[in-house]
Structures are given as structure tokens and as C-alpha cells.
Amino acid sequence: MTSVIELERLSVTFGRRPILKSLNGTLGGRAIGLLGPNGAGKTSLIHTLLGFHPPTSGTARIFGQDITTDAKLVRATVGYMPESDSFIAKMSCVHFVRLMAELSGIPAKHALERAHEALFFVGLGEARYRPVDSYSLGMKQLAKLAQAIVHGPKLIILDEPTNGLDPPTRSRMISLIRQIRDGGRARILLSSHLLRDVEECCDEILVLKDGRIAANCNLEEERRANRKFIELETRGGNRAAFVEAINNLGCEYALSGERRIKLILQETTEISDLYRLALENGIQIRRLNFKRDSLEDIFLKAMENGNAGESAAANNGNANIIENGNAQLNETENGAANGRTSDGGL
Amino acid sequence: MAVYEHLYGAYEGESHSALSRFFVIPRYALREVFKSKLFTTIFILCFIYPLVAAILVYLHHNANALALLQINVRELLPIDASFFLTFVQVQCAFAFILTVLVAPPLISRDLSNNALPLYLCRPLSRAEYVLGKMAVVVFLLSSVTWIPGLLIFFFQASLAGLSWLWANLWMIQAIFSGCMAWIILLSLLALAVSSLVKWRVVASGALLGLFFVPSAFGEIVNNLFLTRSGHLISLWATMNSIWRGLFGLFVRQTGSIRGKVRHPIYDEQFFDIALLEPPLWVSWLVIALICAVCVWLLARKVRAYEVIK
Secondary structure: OOOOEEEEEEEEEEOOEEEEEEEEEEEOOOEEEEEOOOOOOHHHHHHHHOOOOOOOEEEEEEOOEEOOOOHHHHHHOEEEEOOOOOOOOOOEHHHHHHHHHHHOOOOHHHHHHHHHHHHHHHOOHHHOOOEHHHOOHHHHHHHHHHHHHOOOOOEEEEEOOOOOOOHHHHHHHHHHHHHHHHHOOOEEEEEOOOHHHHHHHOOEEEEEEOOEEEEEEEHHHHHHHOOOEEEEEEEOOOHHHHHHHHHHOOOEEEEEOOOEEEEEOOOOOOHHHHHHHHHHOOOEEEEEEEOOOOHHHHHHHHHHHHHHHHHHHHHHOOOOHHHHHHHHHHHHHHHHHHOOOOOOOO | OOHHHOOOOOOOOOOOOHHHHHOHHHHHHHHHHOOOHHHHHHHHHOOHHHHHHHHHHHHHOOHHHHHHHOOOHHHOOOOOHHHHHHHHHHHHHHHHHHHHHHOHHHHHHHHHOOOHHHHHOOOOOHHHHHHHHHHHHHHHHHHHOHHHHHHHHHHHHHHHOHHHHHHOOHHHHHHHHHHHHHHHHHHHHHHHHHHHOOOHHHHHHHHHHHHHHHHHHHHHHHHHHOOOHHHHHOHHHHHHHHHHHHOOOOOOEEEEEEEEEEEOOOEEEEEEEEEEOOOHHHHHHHHHHHHHHHHHHHHHHOOOOOOOO
């Protein structure tokens, strides 16, 4: 997998306030989700990658080009859809998108052709001669997407692309993003606090918290690793003996409420073994789900571990956040593999 | 990608140079500017005086036309430094009107619609963006000031002959420098105001205010303190000094005031106060300082996103 974005001890400070704190890592997914609570530094990271904010220390590379020394080259390969309403007033959408294409280096004649194509692609073909300021919010979002892709960038940065969209428009936006991703001609960096959007579009996520990397993982791998997670709903019988028997099989488990048991099946264990143990202990298995670790679980784990990591870092006096971040992620994975007996530990 | 396919495709064609990219902003802005009928009318009106000046030059060298119109050549304005100084003064006044019409929305409209991130996320630096916007004003003002000025100069030279050209060659520099100083000052000032104010009308008002309020205040200072130093805060008066200096017509003492005092022996005694214009270098310094402040303001305000520290 070729690296799209490489972060190398990237720090950004506004005044005396650190915004991004020594970020390290390599992102190489087809669509990278940038997650984090409000104020985590998602937009600041995007702005820094685009050269809007100079790094205080460290640097980053996009497709191997340094964002500080090769800023123009970087920006020539990037398409950016800002979060807020951005357009050029008193200009028809097709002229607006054409202007953006020309500013990206496309000759005037081709730029007009590309503008028409981009607007048809996003679904604004019929409204392309209307001024952008007369558009609805959803149409403005689509126009912003059109201007971001009109010059055929290698990396498309989308900052909260589904903000304020109604469900049909949101679905359309998500479908367009997936279409671009599946086309394979451009990589996507999608920043959002809507986990569902990221889950539907991205194959890699970078979770930021307080300007630090709380998690960086490949969603596909995570999903594959979590295939043997099982959730049981039981009734009656000797529950304590049943969980003891599960433990004896080598399966990690966690009790969730009075009736639910979450467990990870070992490779040597079969589902039939669970039914056999249930029969032996007089337990009725009312429901058995193959529970996939959702992005929400991953995100919440990253947030929890982020807190733990911060206090650990503070105790150790260790300023290397990235190493901590990775360690936290490993710990999470190990934690999941080893199992926890505490409630909700899985 | 073809329109009917509705698919996303990368662009694989040729790209144009950085220089061509720089001209994209002025090209689009000029197209917008000439959509206004008011502006187009005033822009055309700006060429009336150059036309009159060209006719005057022509009449000076055409005995038949003078005879036909029954005008004596001595009755016409002489074609000399003062003729071109008046030309520069008149055209620069028109240039100010054009600036008030054109410049205020150039940056303010982008700021109010949050368009700066769209420009600056492309291979375009902040300086190139400002220069691109400035090029709009510079192009328009040049077309009504030094370009017609030099055309009339060469028209006169072609009619008067080489000896006149050699004797007055220095005026080329005076016309060009005088107009360019005014154009640069106006464009920087207008763009700085445009970057500070998000509303076009307020920006236009602020530009007019910057021009007229200090001039009025300067005149009050001059009259109260019996001086001419108040001209330093008047853009028009300062530029007038510079233009006069460039055309070799600058005179420091522009007037005097006779005062009288009562003397115990001689009863009344009269004295004269010379009213001295500020030195030329001070006028240049004032203009340079204003430009520097405007550049500083533009550097602060023209950013993709404003960082609140």
C-alpha cells in the first residue's frame, strides 16, 4: 500500500496553545477517515496539510511531497472541500467550477469541459447555470465537491461533507464518495464526526483526541480480526458454571447484564461446543449473534485509551505521543485478544 | 470522463504555466467588472479628456484646421510639462472614481463568502492572490492614465519632430512614474480596505472617507496653524506635490500671509509668513508608509482561515 500522508512529528501551535502535538504516522488507505470529538484537531490537521497553518515543528508529506517546502506541488495534487459554506458570489456554478479548475492549472478550454463533467457527476448538471448563491445547502455541498474534484486530484480532502444534509442528499454524497473511492483514481481523506459516514466510506481511520493520535487502524483488518466475536443471550440454568466451562475452553468472555455474555471464540472452538456446554448446564441459548466490532466501539475504545494514555504519559513524563498512541492501540488489541472479565471489557 | 457517463475521472491533459495561472484571477474579475453598465459608462467617460487632449495636440500642428476654426495657435494651451501635468491630474481623478467602483468588492466578496480557502488550497500563494486582485485595478487604471498619456506624448512627438522628443524625453518617466505611484497607492489602499470590510458599500464608503476626511482635516490644520504641513495627511495634496516634482513644477512656497503686530514705538509693524509645502522627499515617504501599512494589513487579513490566538 503506497503511503498517502506521512506525518513526521508534526506540531502546530496557535499563539501559545498547542493544537497538534507531535503527530507521527503513515496513512495509506483508499479512503482515510479522520475522526475525533470537536476540537480534537481534525480541521487543523487538514489546514496544516494544505499549508494554511505553518507547522511549529516537524512536517508532513503527501505522496512524498513535503507540505512546507513543496507546498504548491502538494496543493496541485489535492482537491479540498471545506467544511463551511464557500463559493464565489454572483457567478454561475459552471463558471465557479471552471475558475477553480483554471486556478489548479487546467487550460481554459479543458477547464470548461471538466466543469461540466464534474457538475454532471455530482448531479448538478441541470442547475449548473444558476448562481451558486441561489443554491440550497445540499446543492452548495455538491458544488463544493465538484470544485474539489474538477482538476482530477490524487487526494481529495473532504471536511464534514455531509454537514447539514437531509437523508437523501446525504446518501447521494456518500454514494459519490464511495464511487470516487472505488474508481481508484483518487485517495480520499474524509473528516467527520459522524461515525456512520466514515464507516460507510473509509477503510482506514485516524482518531484524534486533543491534538494527539488516539488510534490509527485499518478498518478492514479490524473487522476481519473481530469476526469471531459472539454475543449470547441466555436464560435459566447455572450461568456461573456455564461461563466457567467457556473459560475452560480457552475463550475470553465478558458478562453483559444478567443474560448476555460476550465472548471470543478460539480457532479450535466451534459453535456446537457452546450448545453442548449450555445443555450440560441447563442453559437456554435464546440468541446468538456474531457481533462485529463497530466503528463506534473502535472510536470509544480509542477515546478511553486516549485518556488512559494521557495519564500514563503524564506519569511517565513521556512526550512521545505517537508511541503512546501506538502502544494504546496495541494494548487495545491485546486487551481484546486476552479478554477481560469486567463488564463490557471486550 | 464524458458527461453522459457521469463518472469521476482524473485529468490527464496538459497544464498551463504558473504565469497563466496568475492571470486567471484578473481575467475573471475583469469579466465581472464589465458586466456593470454604470462602470462601463464611467470607463468610457474616462477617455473624453484624452480625446480632447489629442485634439488639442492635433490643432497645434494643423494650420488648416486652425484657420478653419478661426483659432490663433497662441490661444491654445501650450503642449509642455504643465499640459501633461494637468492631463495626469485629471486622469488620476478619474482613476480614483474607477477604483471606488471596482476595488471594494474584490477581496471583501471573497471574505464574506469564505472563498479564500478555495483559492488558497490551489497552487496559488497569498501574494499571488493579492497581486492577481491588484492586477485588475492596475490594468484598469493604467488604461485611463499613463497609457493614453504616453500615447498623446508620442502623438505630439510625431507631429513636433525629433527635437521636441529629445528635449522632452524626461516626461515619459514623469508621466509613467506619476501615474504608477498613484495607481499602486490606490490599489493597495482599496485592497486593504476591501480586506478589512466584508460589505461592499461600507468598503466603498471607507475608501471615499479615507480620501476626503484627511484632506478636509489637513485643510483645517493648514488654516489654523498657518502652515502647509496639513497637506501631508491629504492623499491628493501629497500626490499633487509628487506630480509637480516629477514634472519640474514643484514650488515649495505656495503663498504667504501678511500679519501685523502693534509696536509701542512704531505703532504697527507688518511681517510675512511664508507658506511652505512639505519637502518632496517627505511626500514620497508618506506615500511609501501608506503603501507599507496597506501591505501589512493585506498580509494579516488575506488568509484562508483567520487564527484567533
